[in-house]
Amino acid sequence: MSSASEGLFAAKPSPVVMADAIRVLSMEAVHRAKSGHQGMPMGMADVATVLFTKFLKYDPKAPDWADRDRFILSAGHGSMILYSLLHLTGYKSVSMEDIKNFRQWGSSTPGHPEYGHTAGVECTTGPLGQGLATSVGMAMAERHLNARFPELVDHRTWVIAGDGCLMEGVSHEAISLAGRLKLNKLIVLWDDNNVTIDGVATIAETGDQLARFKAAGWAVKAVDGHDHGKIAAAMRWATQQSKPVLIACKTLISKGAGPKEADPHSHGYTLFDSDIELARQAMGWTAESWTVPAPVKKAWEAAGRKAAKPRKAWEAKLKAHPNGADFTRAMKGELPADAFTALDAHIEKQLELKAGDATRSASGAALAQLVPSIDDMVGGSADLTGSNNTFVKGMTAFDTPNYDGRYVHYGVREFGMSAAMNGMALHGGVIPYSGTFFVFSDYSRPAIRLGALMNIRTINVLTHDSIGVGEDGPTHQPVEHLASFRAMPNLLTFRPADIVEAAESWKAALLSETTPSIMVLSRQKVPAVRTTGGNLTAKGAYEIRPASGEAKVSIFSSGTEVSVAVAAAEALEADGIPTRVVSTPCWALFDRQDAAYQASVIGTAPVRVAVEAAVQMGWEKFIGLDGIFVGMSSFGASAPQDVLYKQFGITKDAIVEKVKAKLA
Amino acid sequence: MSSASEGLFAAKPSPVVMADAIRVLSMEAVHRAKSGHQGMPMGMADVATVLFTKFLKYDPKAPDWADRDRFILSAGHGSMILYSLLHLTGYKSVSMEDIKNFRQWGSSTPGHPEYGHTAGVECTTGPLGQGLATSVGMAMAERHLNARFPELVDHRTWVIAGDGCLMEGVSHEAISLAGRLKLNKLIVLWDDNNVTIDGVATIAETGDQLARFKAAGWAVKAVDGHDHGKIAAAMRWATQQSKPVLIACKTLISKGAGPKEADPHSHGYTLFDSDIELARQAMGWTAESWTVPAPVKKAWEAAGRKAAKPRKAWEAKLKAHPNGADFTRAMKGELPADAFTALDAHIEKQLELKAGDATRSASGAALAQLVPSIDDMVGGSADLTGSNNTFVKGMTAFDTPNYDGRYVHYGVREFGMSAAMNGMALHGGVIPYSGTFFVFSDYSRPAIRLGALMNIRTINVLTHDSIGVGEDGPTHQPVEHLASFRAMPNLLTFRPADIVEAAESWKAALLSETTPSIMVLSRQKVPAVRTTGGNLTAKGAYEIRPASGEAKVSIFSSGTEVSVAVAAAEALEADGIPTRVVSTPCWALFDRQDAAYQASVIGTAPVRVAVEAAVQMGWEKFIGLDGIFVGMSSFGASAPQDVLYKQFGITKDAIVEKVKAKLA
Incomplete structure (x- = not known):
């Protein structure tokens, strides 16, 4: 004193x-x-x-x-x-x-x-x-x-x-x-x-x-x-x-x-x-x-x-620096001019190929286009590199003394990793992304929340997103996590259905300068479901399969279950029941659309069904009080993933049966 | 080898x-x-x-x-x-x-x-x-x-x-x-x-x-x-x-x-x-x-x-032990015969007194009845004892060498605390409860999930449950946490509205031997809203205020907003609009009721409103696709709590206005 x-x-x-x-x-x-x-x-x-x-x-x-x-x-x-x-x-x-x-x-x-x-x-x-x-x-x-x-x-x-x-x-x-x-x-x-x-x-x-x-x-x-x-x-x-x-x-x-x-x-x-x-x-x-x-x-x-x-001396140095403009761009959080050239071409190609894949691999394929195009991206994983598909060939480890490396071995530190990503985004000049299993987002959740609160851009790759995890069992199978993140303000929760949606999700996430994203991705392979371009994921939800006539049934779904929904729609159509399918890769983006678009997506079909290998919480916003829900109401179990989908009743047949019962 | x-x-x-x-x-x-x-x-x-x-x-x-x-x-x-x-x-x-x-x-x-x-x-x-x-x-x-x-x-x-x-x-x-x-x-x-x-x-x-x-x-x-x-x-x-x-x-x-x-x-x-x-x-x-x-x-x-x-020698010792029967009861997870005698009397008294209080204090008052009645209860807090109201007079610290103490100073270790509680419940003989702020449940969430998955009884006291936190601001104000926990299987999320509901919530939590509970409690004081006994919290949701005639409006609410809903109902009734109010202290318990009871609680009023100082996610299960939601859609802010409720539009007047607009 x-x-x-x-x-x-x-x-x-x-x-x-x-x-x-x-x-x-x-x-x-x-x-x-x-x-x-x-x-x-x-x-x-x-x-x-x-x-x-x-x-x-x-x-x-x-x-x-x-x-x-x-x-x-x-x-x-x-x-x-x-x-x-x-x-x-x-x-x-x-x-x-x-x-x-x-x-x-x-x-x-x-x-x-x-x-x-x-x-x-x-x-x-x-x-x-x-x-x-x-x-x-x-x-x-x-x-x-x-x-x-x-x-x-x-x-x-x-x-x-x-x-x-x-x-x-x-x-x-x-x-x-x-x-x-x-x-x-x-x-x-x-x-x-x-x-x-x-x-x-x-x-x-x-x-x-x-x-x-x-x-x-x-x-x-x-x-x-x-x-x-x-x-x-x-x-x-x-x-x-x-x-x-x-x-x-x-x-x-x-x-x-x-x-x-x-x-x-x-x-x-x-x-x-x-x-x-x-x-x-x-x-x-x-x-x-x-x-x-x-x-x-x-x-x-x-x-x-x-x-x-x-x-002031530093500002003069910046002005004179050969890469000064690029540095300033990066510090502002802007993307390079050609950020999406390769990705857009990849999407076009995939729309032709119509190949199936695990959405985690689809995410990895998108990253393979983006990482070489956007020098600011710094990736990593919490010790699950091979599973998260976060590593892109040619990346080197960020490590002492080679701090120019762009891939961080975060170790088994999910929370510390997400917090560090927040720090990178706050510092500026870097766009951080990293991976772990979706179920361990519980560990990193406090940092994801803080990122959402701070309006910063980080991208959390969260693979193994449902009972599709299979044999690892309920400790590794998220069921409530989608609802829990969809509830968080200023967070984009992406759950793409196939290769095209995965690529579009990455584009939307990178363009969201003031909003962190999570990429919820499957371990298991799924068929291609998207047939047209148009960057539809940016709308959050859209009709992916129209009904043959005036729809009697609307099926809403996300991620790996969209293909199940499409199969069910085809079966119902075969039985003369006009059925449309809506893919909902990002609810938060859907919420940002105008009321007319939202109403058109929800549609007027008398029977509404939601299909997701997760709990029902929140789906009532699509299916109302009297909709049908096909999904989980308990934790999962340990068995091969196809056995689990069958045992928990998340199948084409279960959807068809429930719809027919409702229509009867 | x-x-x-x-x-x-x-x-x-x-x-x-x-x-x-x-x-x-x-x-x-x-x-x-x-x-x-x-x-x-x-x-x-x-x-x-x-x-x-x-x-x-x-x-x-x-x-x-x-x-x-x-x-x-x-x-x-x-x-x-x-x-x-x-x-x-x-x-x-x-x-x-x-x-x-x-x-x-x-x-x-x-x-x-x-x-x-x-x-x-x-x-x-x-x-x-x-x-x-x-x-x-x-x-x-x-x-x-x-x-x-x-x-x-x-x-x-x-x-x-x-x-x-x-x-x-x-x-x-x-x-x-x-x-x-x-x-x-x-x-x-x-x-x-x-x-x-x-x-x-x-x-x-x-x-x-x-x-x-x-x-x-x-x-x-x-x-x-x-x-x-x-x-x-x-x-x-x-x-x-x-x-x-x-x-x-x-x-x-x-x-x-x-x-x-x-x-x-x-x-x-x-x-x-x-x-x-x-x-x-x-x-x-x-x-x-x-x-x-x-x-x-x-x-x-x-x-x-x-x-x-x-x-076998140990079993003989147990048989001969003067307190052997009590030990065996505790290890089985059963409650003592007179576990709720004092609590029930407390509820009766409170129904007469009709006093207002913060629900965290109401929880503390319930604990003051329970801790002396149930020797198995071991409490604590993650360094927020005074704020969480988890300490009951007469408790001593669990500490070396005084391990007979029943109050644990867990330190600023929310996750470690919840995991330790799981361990105590797994060991048996102890019913653990402890406290932190609701927003920091993000830290302990992985352990709460594991407890739910293991079907064990722990009770997490989570106070400061909304923008009602006030000046501490958005880092300390949960908005998405209720939805995120309501989505978790096998978890009872209690958000009591007053002293009586808080006491009933504790009773229900203690009786749930295979389900962990969270007690979501307010910092700020609220008036009494319950007028009748009947252990209604155990039903999860119930009509707390009937309409004067055939209801035109149903208002669904939980916790501190129930009193706001009741005030709005009274204002609407004064304007000749029959309005009922449903308190929803525990959605998971409501889900366990039969369909007839559920339908009677949801009712048939043409206008449905949900009021909660939290995000909308999930409320559609009560209000459907065309209901009115009065609550939060963003993170909170730093200011006195009454200012925040007004600024975020969670008031009697806002409810009345929205209902009238809908009816017009």
């Missing part, structure tokens, strides 16, 4: 006074909002001050500068530390009015930092552990682009993480992946205050974090998180390592909060009026609320200007 | 020959099924042989013996090692016919081990990492029951885990929790073969696992996984530790598979006929396929008989 004698209004405020500015803004904003967390912001104010005044490369005037350091507040509940920093250093995005309106409707200062909502916020954080895991992807993207554009990309990724972040399982996936890849531009500042919500952290955690990170291949150091000189020395050391770095910053929670300093119960909003007053006295902070003494603000803004010159 | 001279048909077969029996059964069953994994079973056959012949306490004649050691195959894809062991040691559940029918419909030998399907399988495994995390819960239940019934419970939990298990994030949560709690009866045998599906494990993982486990508070040792003497010495040492134990068993994948031994590509089904032949030659295995030489079978069965005497 500053003593009064150090001078709050001195011309050159001390670093401690600068840190106190964070403390006061944080505690008073939380106090006013009557919710939020002052504990971490006050505890880590000194560390953040050293970082933002001496080490972090950033320019508040150019929040999108491609070569800025990335700063991720993994302990997102401490959002006021970030808002304070953005305000103090001169980001336009956070005014004092915003600080006053912390956690209120329409402010730029929501309860947890939100990417895209507030310039300077690099990542939406709050779900613990994920900021750390996302930062690994940012550091990967940085190394990759550094390998491709060494003159344009060379920066660090700094993370503040709390005890909670390090307890979450995803932290293990993140740190072991970062250690394996030797991501030495990644530096994690752990707020080592031994406090979590339920009390002292040791009630639930007694592990040795330094030893743990070291075991994962990190360089580690502990430091007094309130000693500015020692913090600076540790950060300097960190920038010289050949491995990712953990600095354990030993801090007191709510440092400076008078009687509440170091109180485990001061994690969240718990400071009374009197505590605020005593805290101000202890800090010698006499400035009015919602003001920052001019010299303090000036000192912070000076820190915020330090990288202005390098940034 | 045994040489021919060691004698496959010798009267007293060597331990290596016994291990070879596992190898041959495993490779031939996989070969016959043309799918599955022989790599791990062959690699770990020696370790398993030492464990099952010298250390594991089990009796094939009494698979449910309460004080048996638990053996969990976390690397579930290697199921043939377990089926081989069960067959060889004399479990009736796995015949040679079942081994031949590995992975076929109706056999007891599905692709991955399934709890409840095959006696001797303690846990369904396959999703990597979860077996390990579940075993932590088993070890916790053991210590807890040991504290309560020291004469009846004292056994170990043994786990085989692979590289993949240790890469998954949940392994971190599991081992740090086990280390914190000093669960010294837990012993993990790591199949340290440096192989995963994509190749050598080091392409994705170079961490030092021994150092990692040590940092988490484990005792660790490495051993040659093919040296029976050293394995035995390590296991003996393991049984003497005061901490959980990791033994790294250095093995060759597919040990004994002739030319495929140690081949990274021999993880799964890759052995040709010729490989099988060469493997048999290398092992000197001349016995016909699907037979085990009599002396070998006899030696294995002798091993399986070693605990028969102790088991």
